[in-house]
Amino acid sequence: MAxxxxxxxxxxxxxGVRPTQGARSFSVGTAVLxxxxxxxxxxxxxxxxxxxxxxxxxxxxxxxxxxxxxTVMAPGTIEIAVRNGGPEPLTIAQVIIxxxxxxxxxxxxxxxxxxxxxxxxxDYEWVEGEAYAIRLLTGNAIAFDVEIPVAxxxxxxxxxxxxxxxLIGLYVGVIPIYxxxxxxxxxxxxxxRWMVFLLALTVGLLLFLGVDTVVEALEQxxxxxxxxxxxxxxxxxxxxxxxxxxxxxxxxxxIGRDEADRRLALAYMIAAGIGLHNLGEGLAIGAAYNLGxxxxxxxxxxxxxxxxITEGLGIxxxxxxxxxxxxxxxxxxxIGGVPAVVGAWIGGFAPSATLSVLFFGIGTGAIFEVAYExxxxxxxxxxxxxxxxxIFAGVFAGMVLLxxxxxxxx
Amino acid sequence: xxxxxxxxxxxxxxxxTVLGTAGAATLAQLGLKKPARxxxxxxxxxxxxxxxxxxxxxxxxxxxxxxxxxxxxFDYGTVSTLPDGQTLRExxxxxxxxxxxxxxxxxxxxxxxxxxxxxxxxxxxxGDRIRVHFFNASSHPHTIHFHGIHPFxxxxxxxxxxxxxxxxxxxxxxxxxxxxxxxLYHCHVFPLARHIAKGLYGTFIVDPQGGWPPxxxxxxxxxxxxxxxxxxxxxxxxxxxxxxxxxxxxIPIKVxxxxxxxxxxxxxxxxxxxxxxxxxxxxYYPTGTSLEPSEYTDTIMQAQAQRGILEFAYKYPGLFMFxxxxxxxxxxxxxxxxxxxxxxxxxxxxxx
Numbered sequence: 001m002a003x004x005x006x007x008x009x010x011x012x013x014x015x016g017v018r019p020t021q022g023a024r025s026f027s028v029g030t031a032v033l034x035x036x037x038x039x040x041x042x043x044x045x046x047x048x049x050x051x052x053x054x055x056x057x058x059x060x061x062x063x064x065x066x067x068x069x070x071t072v073m074a075p076g077t078i079e080i081a082v083r084n085g086g087p088e089p090l091t092i093a094q095v096i097i098x099x100x101x102x103x104x105x106x107x108x109x110x111x112x113x114x115x116x117x118x119x120x121x122x123d124y125e126w127v128e129g130e131a132y133a134i135r136l137l138t139g140n141a142i143a144f145d146v147e148i149p150v151a152x153x154x155x156x157x158x159x160x161x162x163x164x165x166x167l168i169g170l171y172v173g174v175i176p177i178y179x180x181x182x183x184x185x186x187x188x189x190x191x192x193r194w195m196v197f198l199l200a201l202t203v204g205l206l207l208f209l210g211v212d213t214v215v216e217a218l219e220q221x222x223x224x225x226x227x228x229x230x231x232x233x234x235x236x237x238x239x240x241x242x243x244x245x246x247x248x249x250x251x252x253x254x255i256g257r258d259e260a261d262r263r264l265a266l267a268y269m270i271a272a273g274i275g276l277h278n279l280g281e282g283l284a285i286g287a288a289y290n291l292g293x294x295x296x297x298x299x300x301x302x303x304x305x306x307x308x309i310t311e312g313l314g315i316x317x318x319x320x321x322x323x324x325x326x327x328x329x330x331x332x333x334x335i336g337g338v339p340a341v342v343g344a345w346i347g348g349f350a351p352s353a354t355l356s357v358l359f360f361g362i363g364t365g366a367i368f369e370v371a372y373e374x375x376x377x378x379x380x381x382x383x384x385x386x387x388x389x390x391i392f393a394g395v396f397a398g399m400v401l402l403x404x405x406x407x408x409x410x
Numbered sequence: 411x412x413x414x415x416x417x418x419x420x421x422x423x424x425x426x427t428v429l430g431t432a433g434a435a436t437l438a439q440l441g442l443k444k445p446a447r448x449x450x451x452x453x454x455x456x457x458x459x460x461x462x463x464x465x466x467x468x469x470x471x472x473x474x475x476x477x478x479x480x481x482x483x484f485d486y487g488t489v490s491t492l493p494d495g496q497t498l499r500e501x502x503x504x505x506x507x508x509x510x511x512x513x514x515x516x517x518x519x520x521x522x523x524x525x526x527x528x529x530x531x532x533x534x535x536x537g538d539r540i541r542v543h544f545f546n547a548s549s550h551p552h553t554i555h556f557h558g559i560h561p562f563x564x565x566x567x568x569x570x571x572x573x574x575x576x577x578x579x580x581x582x583x584x585x586x587x588x589x590x591x592x593x594l595y596h597c598h599v600f601p602l603a604r605h606i607a608k609g610l611y612g613t614f615i616v617d618p619q620g621g622w623p624p625x626x627x628x629x630x631x632x633x634x635x636x637x638x639x640x641x642x643x644x645x646x647x648x649x650x651x652x653x654x655x656x657x658x659x660x661i662p663i664k665v666x667x668x669x670x671x672x673x674x675x676x677x678x679x680x681x682x683x684x685x686x687x688x689x690x691x692x693x694y695y696p697t698g699t700s701l702e703p704s705e706y707t708d709t710i711m712q713a714q715a716q717r718g719i720l721e722f723a724y725k726y727p728g729l730f731m732f733x734x735x736x737x738x739x740x741x742x743x744x745x746x747x748x749x750x751x752x753x754x755x756x757x758x759x760x761x762x
Binding site: 091093094095096099100101102103104110135137138139140141142143 | 464639645653
């Protein structure tokens with residue numbers, strides 16, 4: 001359908017062309033044939049569950065998996081949110097903290113069903129800045145270790161910490177993107193080959209960000225409970241986003257918008273892709289801050305500003321030859337930057353590795369799709385005037401730019 | 411807030427103890443016959459969160475043994491007299507595979523003699539003829555290696571006499587009990603650390619001719635540890651296997667009563683264990699091979715298989731801790747309490 005309408009913009013298939021064979025052949029017989037395999041499947045499952053299907057393969061060793069999702073420390077207490085990622089229910093029998101068996105409560109109960117969540121609570125006078133090793137022992141004597149490298153009170157959603165996370169998001173996302181967009185008037189004065197260079201640069205930036213996002217997703221995947229299949233989530237998020245954005249672009253072309261409108265739409269999509277990337281970045285920063293793994297010093301924030309200023313550049317690159325309204329530019333800046341704030345909130349107050357992985361997957365798909373669209377745009381430009389070295393220089397410079405500025409924040 | 415309440419409760423418990431020392435008469439008049447019990451409640455009740463402890467209680471019935479009973483459970487064997495007049499003691503030990511709940515909610519696939527860890531406390535008199543009928547019902551080969559003076563054939567190591575005893579077979583270890591003192595026995599099949607750590611050991615007491623001086627209480631305490639995840643490091647420590655058992659169930663004694671503890675260290679993996687008694691001193695008889703104490707102290711240490719006899723009496727009532735002074739072991743389960751109360755007679759007499 002899509003290819004059909006693409007070849008003939010504005011022309012829709014008439015009602016008379018609509019095929020009718022499908023409706024004619026759908027009868028009771030077809031319905032029975034459709035349902036029969038499902039009925040048989042149900043029968044086999046029932047047989048299997050009741051008799052075991054003749055398999056004598058009970059696992060001799062209990063396989064247990066427990067994922068620590070979150071550790072919340074308040075004065076005098078430590079709470080550990082865990083999820084049972086194993087095939088069977090699991091019981092938390094005892095807890096040892098820094099080589100001392102410690103009384104504890106598990107809410108809602110000590111036996112956690114498959115994929116169920118529970119919170120282990122210890123009344124323990126921990127000391128700010130010290131390290132703690134907590135060992136959760138299950139009823140099958142399998143130990144799961146929780147490391148607290150630096151103990152400090154977990155930020156709770158008070159007005160003040162909320163403001164802090166908002167500021168982090170602003171510094172990391174919104175401000176640098178607007179700084180990049182501020183180049184717009186100056187860049188408009190550039191000659192055509194420089195505009196092509198900037199588009200190529202944007203492709204380079206996006207490719208680098210895309211790879212970076214995939215790596216982040218895979219790193220986070222390690223802390224997702226196995227049944228949630230983190231890699232699968234990344235693949236679904238990335239592919240679905242890529243195909244969906246491609247469909248939206250084709251649709252817009254089909255509706256017959258002019259070139260300028262399409263370039264503006266592309267700029268919006270770049271903003272959205274970068275926004276998703278920044279959402280992931282915000283999540284990572286918020287979560288890392290909670291774990292005490294990151295010192296959000298001035299140097300790091302400066303690094304993020306320098307790196308993300310290039311993202312603003314990427315957003316405006318497609319529309320340099322047009323006259324987008326100030327409102328459009330402002331909106332694109334918000335789309336690209338504000339998700340960093342939202343990400344920092346989520347990461348800071350309710351981090352979830354599973355959610356992060358999904359967002360990173362979506363971001364990956366969006367970024368690569370946008371790079372693909374710009375490449376298409378460049379191909380059109382090349383048809384008018386070939387400048388392969390400019391494109392090479394642009395892509396290369398874009399990637400190197402992020403690699404170099406990345407040194408400031410890694 | 412919560413910690414403050416806990417502290418207050420703790421101080422209150424302390425005051426009861428002080429009151430206890432002030433005199434039984436006062437307490438009897440106040441109707442507080444058991445001052446230490448108040449302290450127990452403060453320690454073990456709603457505010458137990460202030461100190462290390464396991465959560466819940468081990469099912470001793472399912473385990474088949476209770477550490478409280480093991481303290482005083484001496485196996486004197488089946489006694490008869492040989493034609494030459496020598497006393498014969500016959501014991502029966504069966505090795506099995508058994509799941510033991512070593513800490514509340516945690517099952518451990520143990521190897522045991524007679525269904526318990528530590529195995530039965532074999533007790534005899536110096537010069538007795540000892541016959542230990544060993545049957546191996548475990549799925550692995552095992553032996554019994556006694557500490558003492560005996561011929562090579564009954565040393566219970568691979569290559570000595572019948573060597574290792576395979577599954578379903580039996581052997582009788584026979585020797586004369588010497589020297590008098592506090593000894594031990596354990597399986598000596600390799601890998602040795604695993605065969606001991608899984609529970610195949612026990613206490614072997616050889617009384618001197620004429621016995622030790624009489625005391626009011628004799629207790630057997632085997633210091634051990636449990637490596638629940640088989641990483642060759644102990645996860646829990648205890649006396650008589652169950653962590654914190656005597657903290658949850660203090661050993662009741664009276665002021666002035668004499669106590670003798672047969673203390674054996676069978677801890678694997680960690681090189682040294684120790685015993686510290688609160689608010690008291692004890693006479694120590696290393697290996698129990700002399701009737702004269704070597705030391706008057708409140709803390710002793712024992713390497714693997716070292717053992718000794720402790721003798722003491724409490725001067726004051728109260729809830730007194732005893733624990734490894736390697737505090738890591740103490741906080742991982744090797745902690746207990748003596749609940750020392752004033753003898754009934756003393757209190758009643760004064761009240762009249």
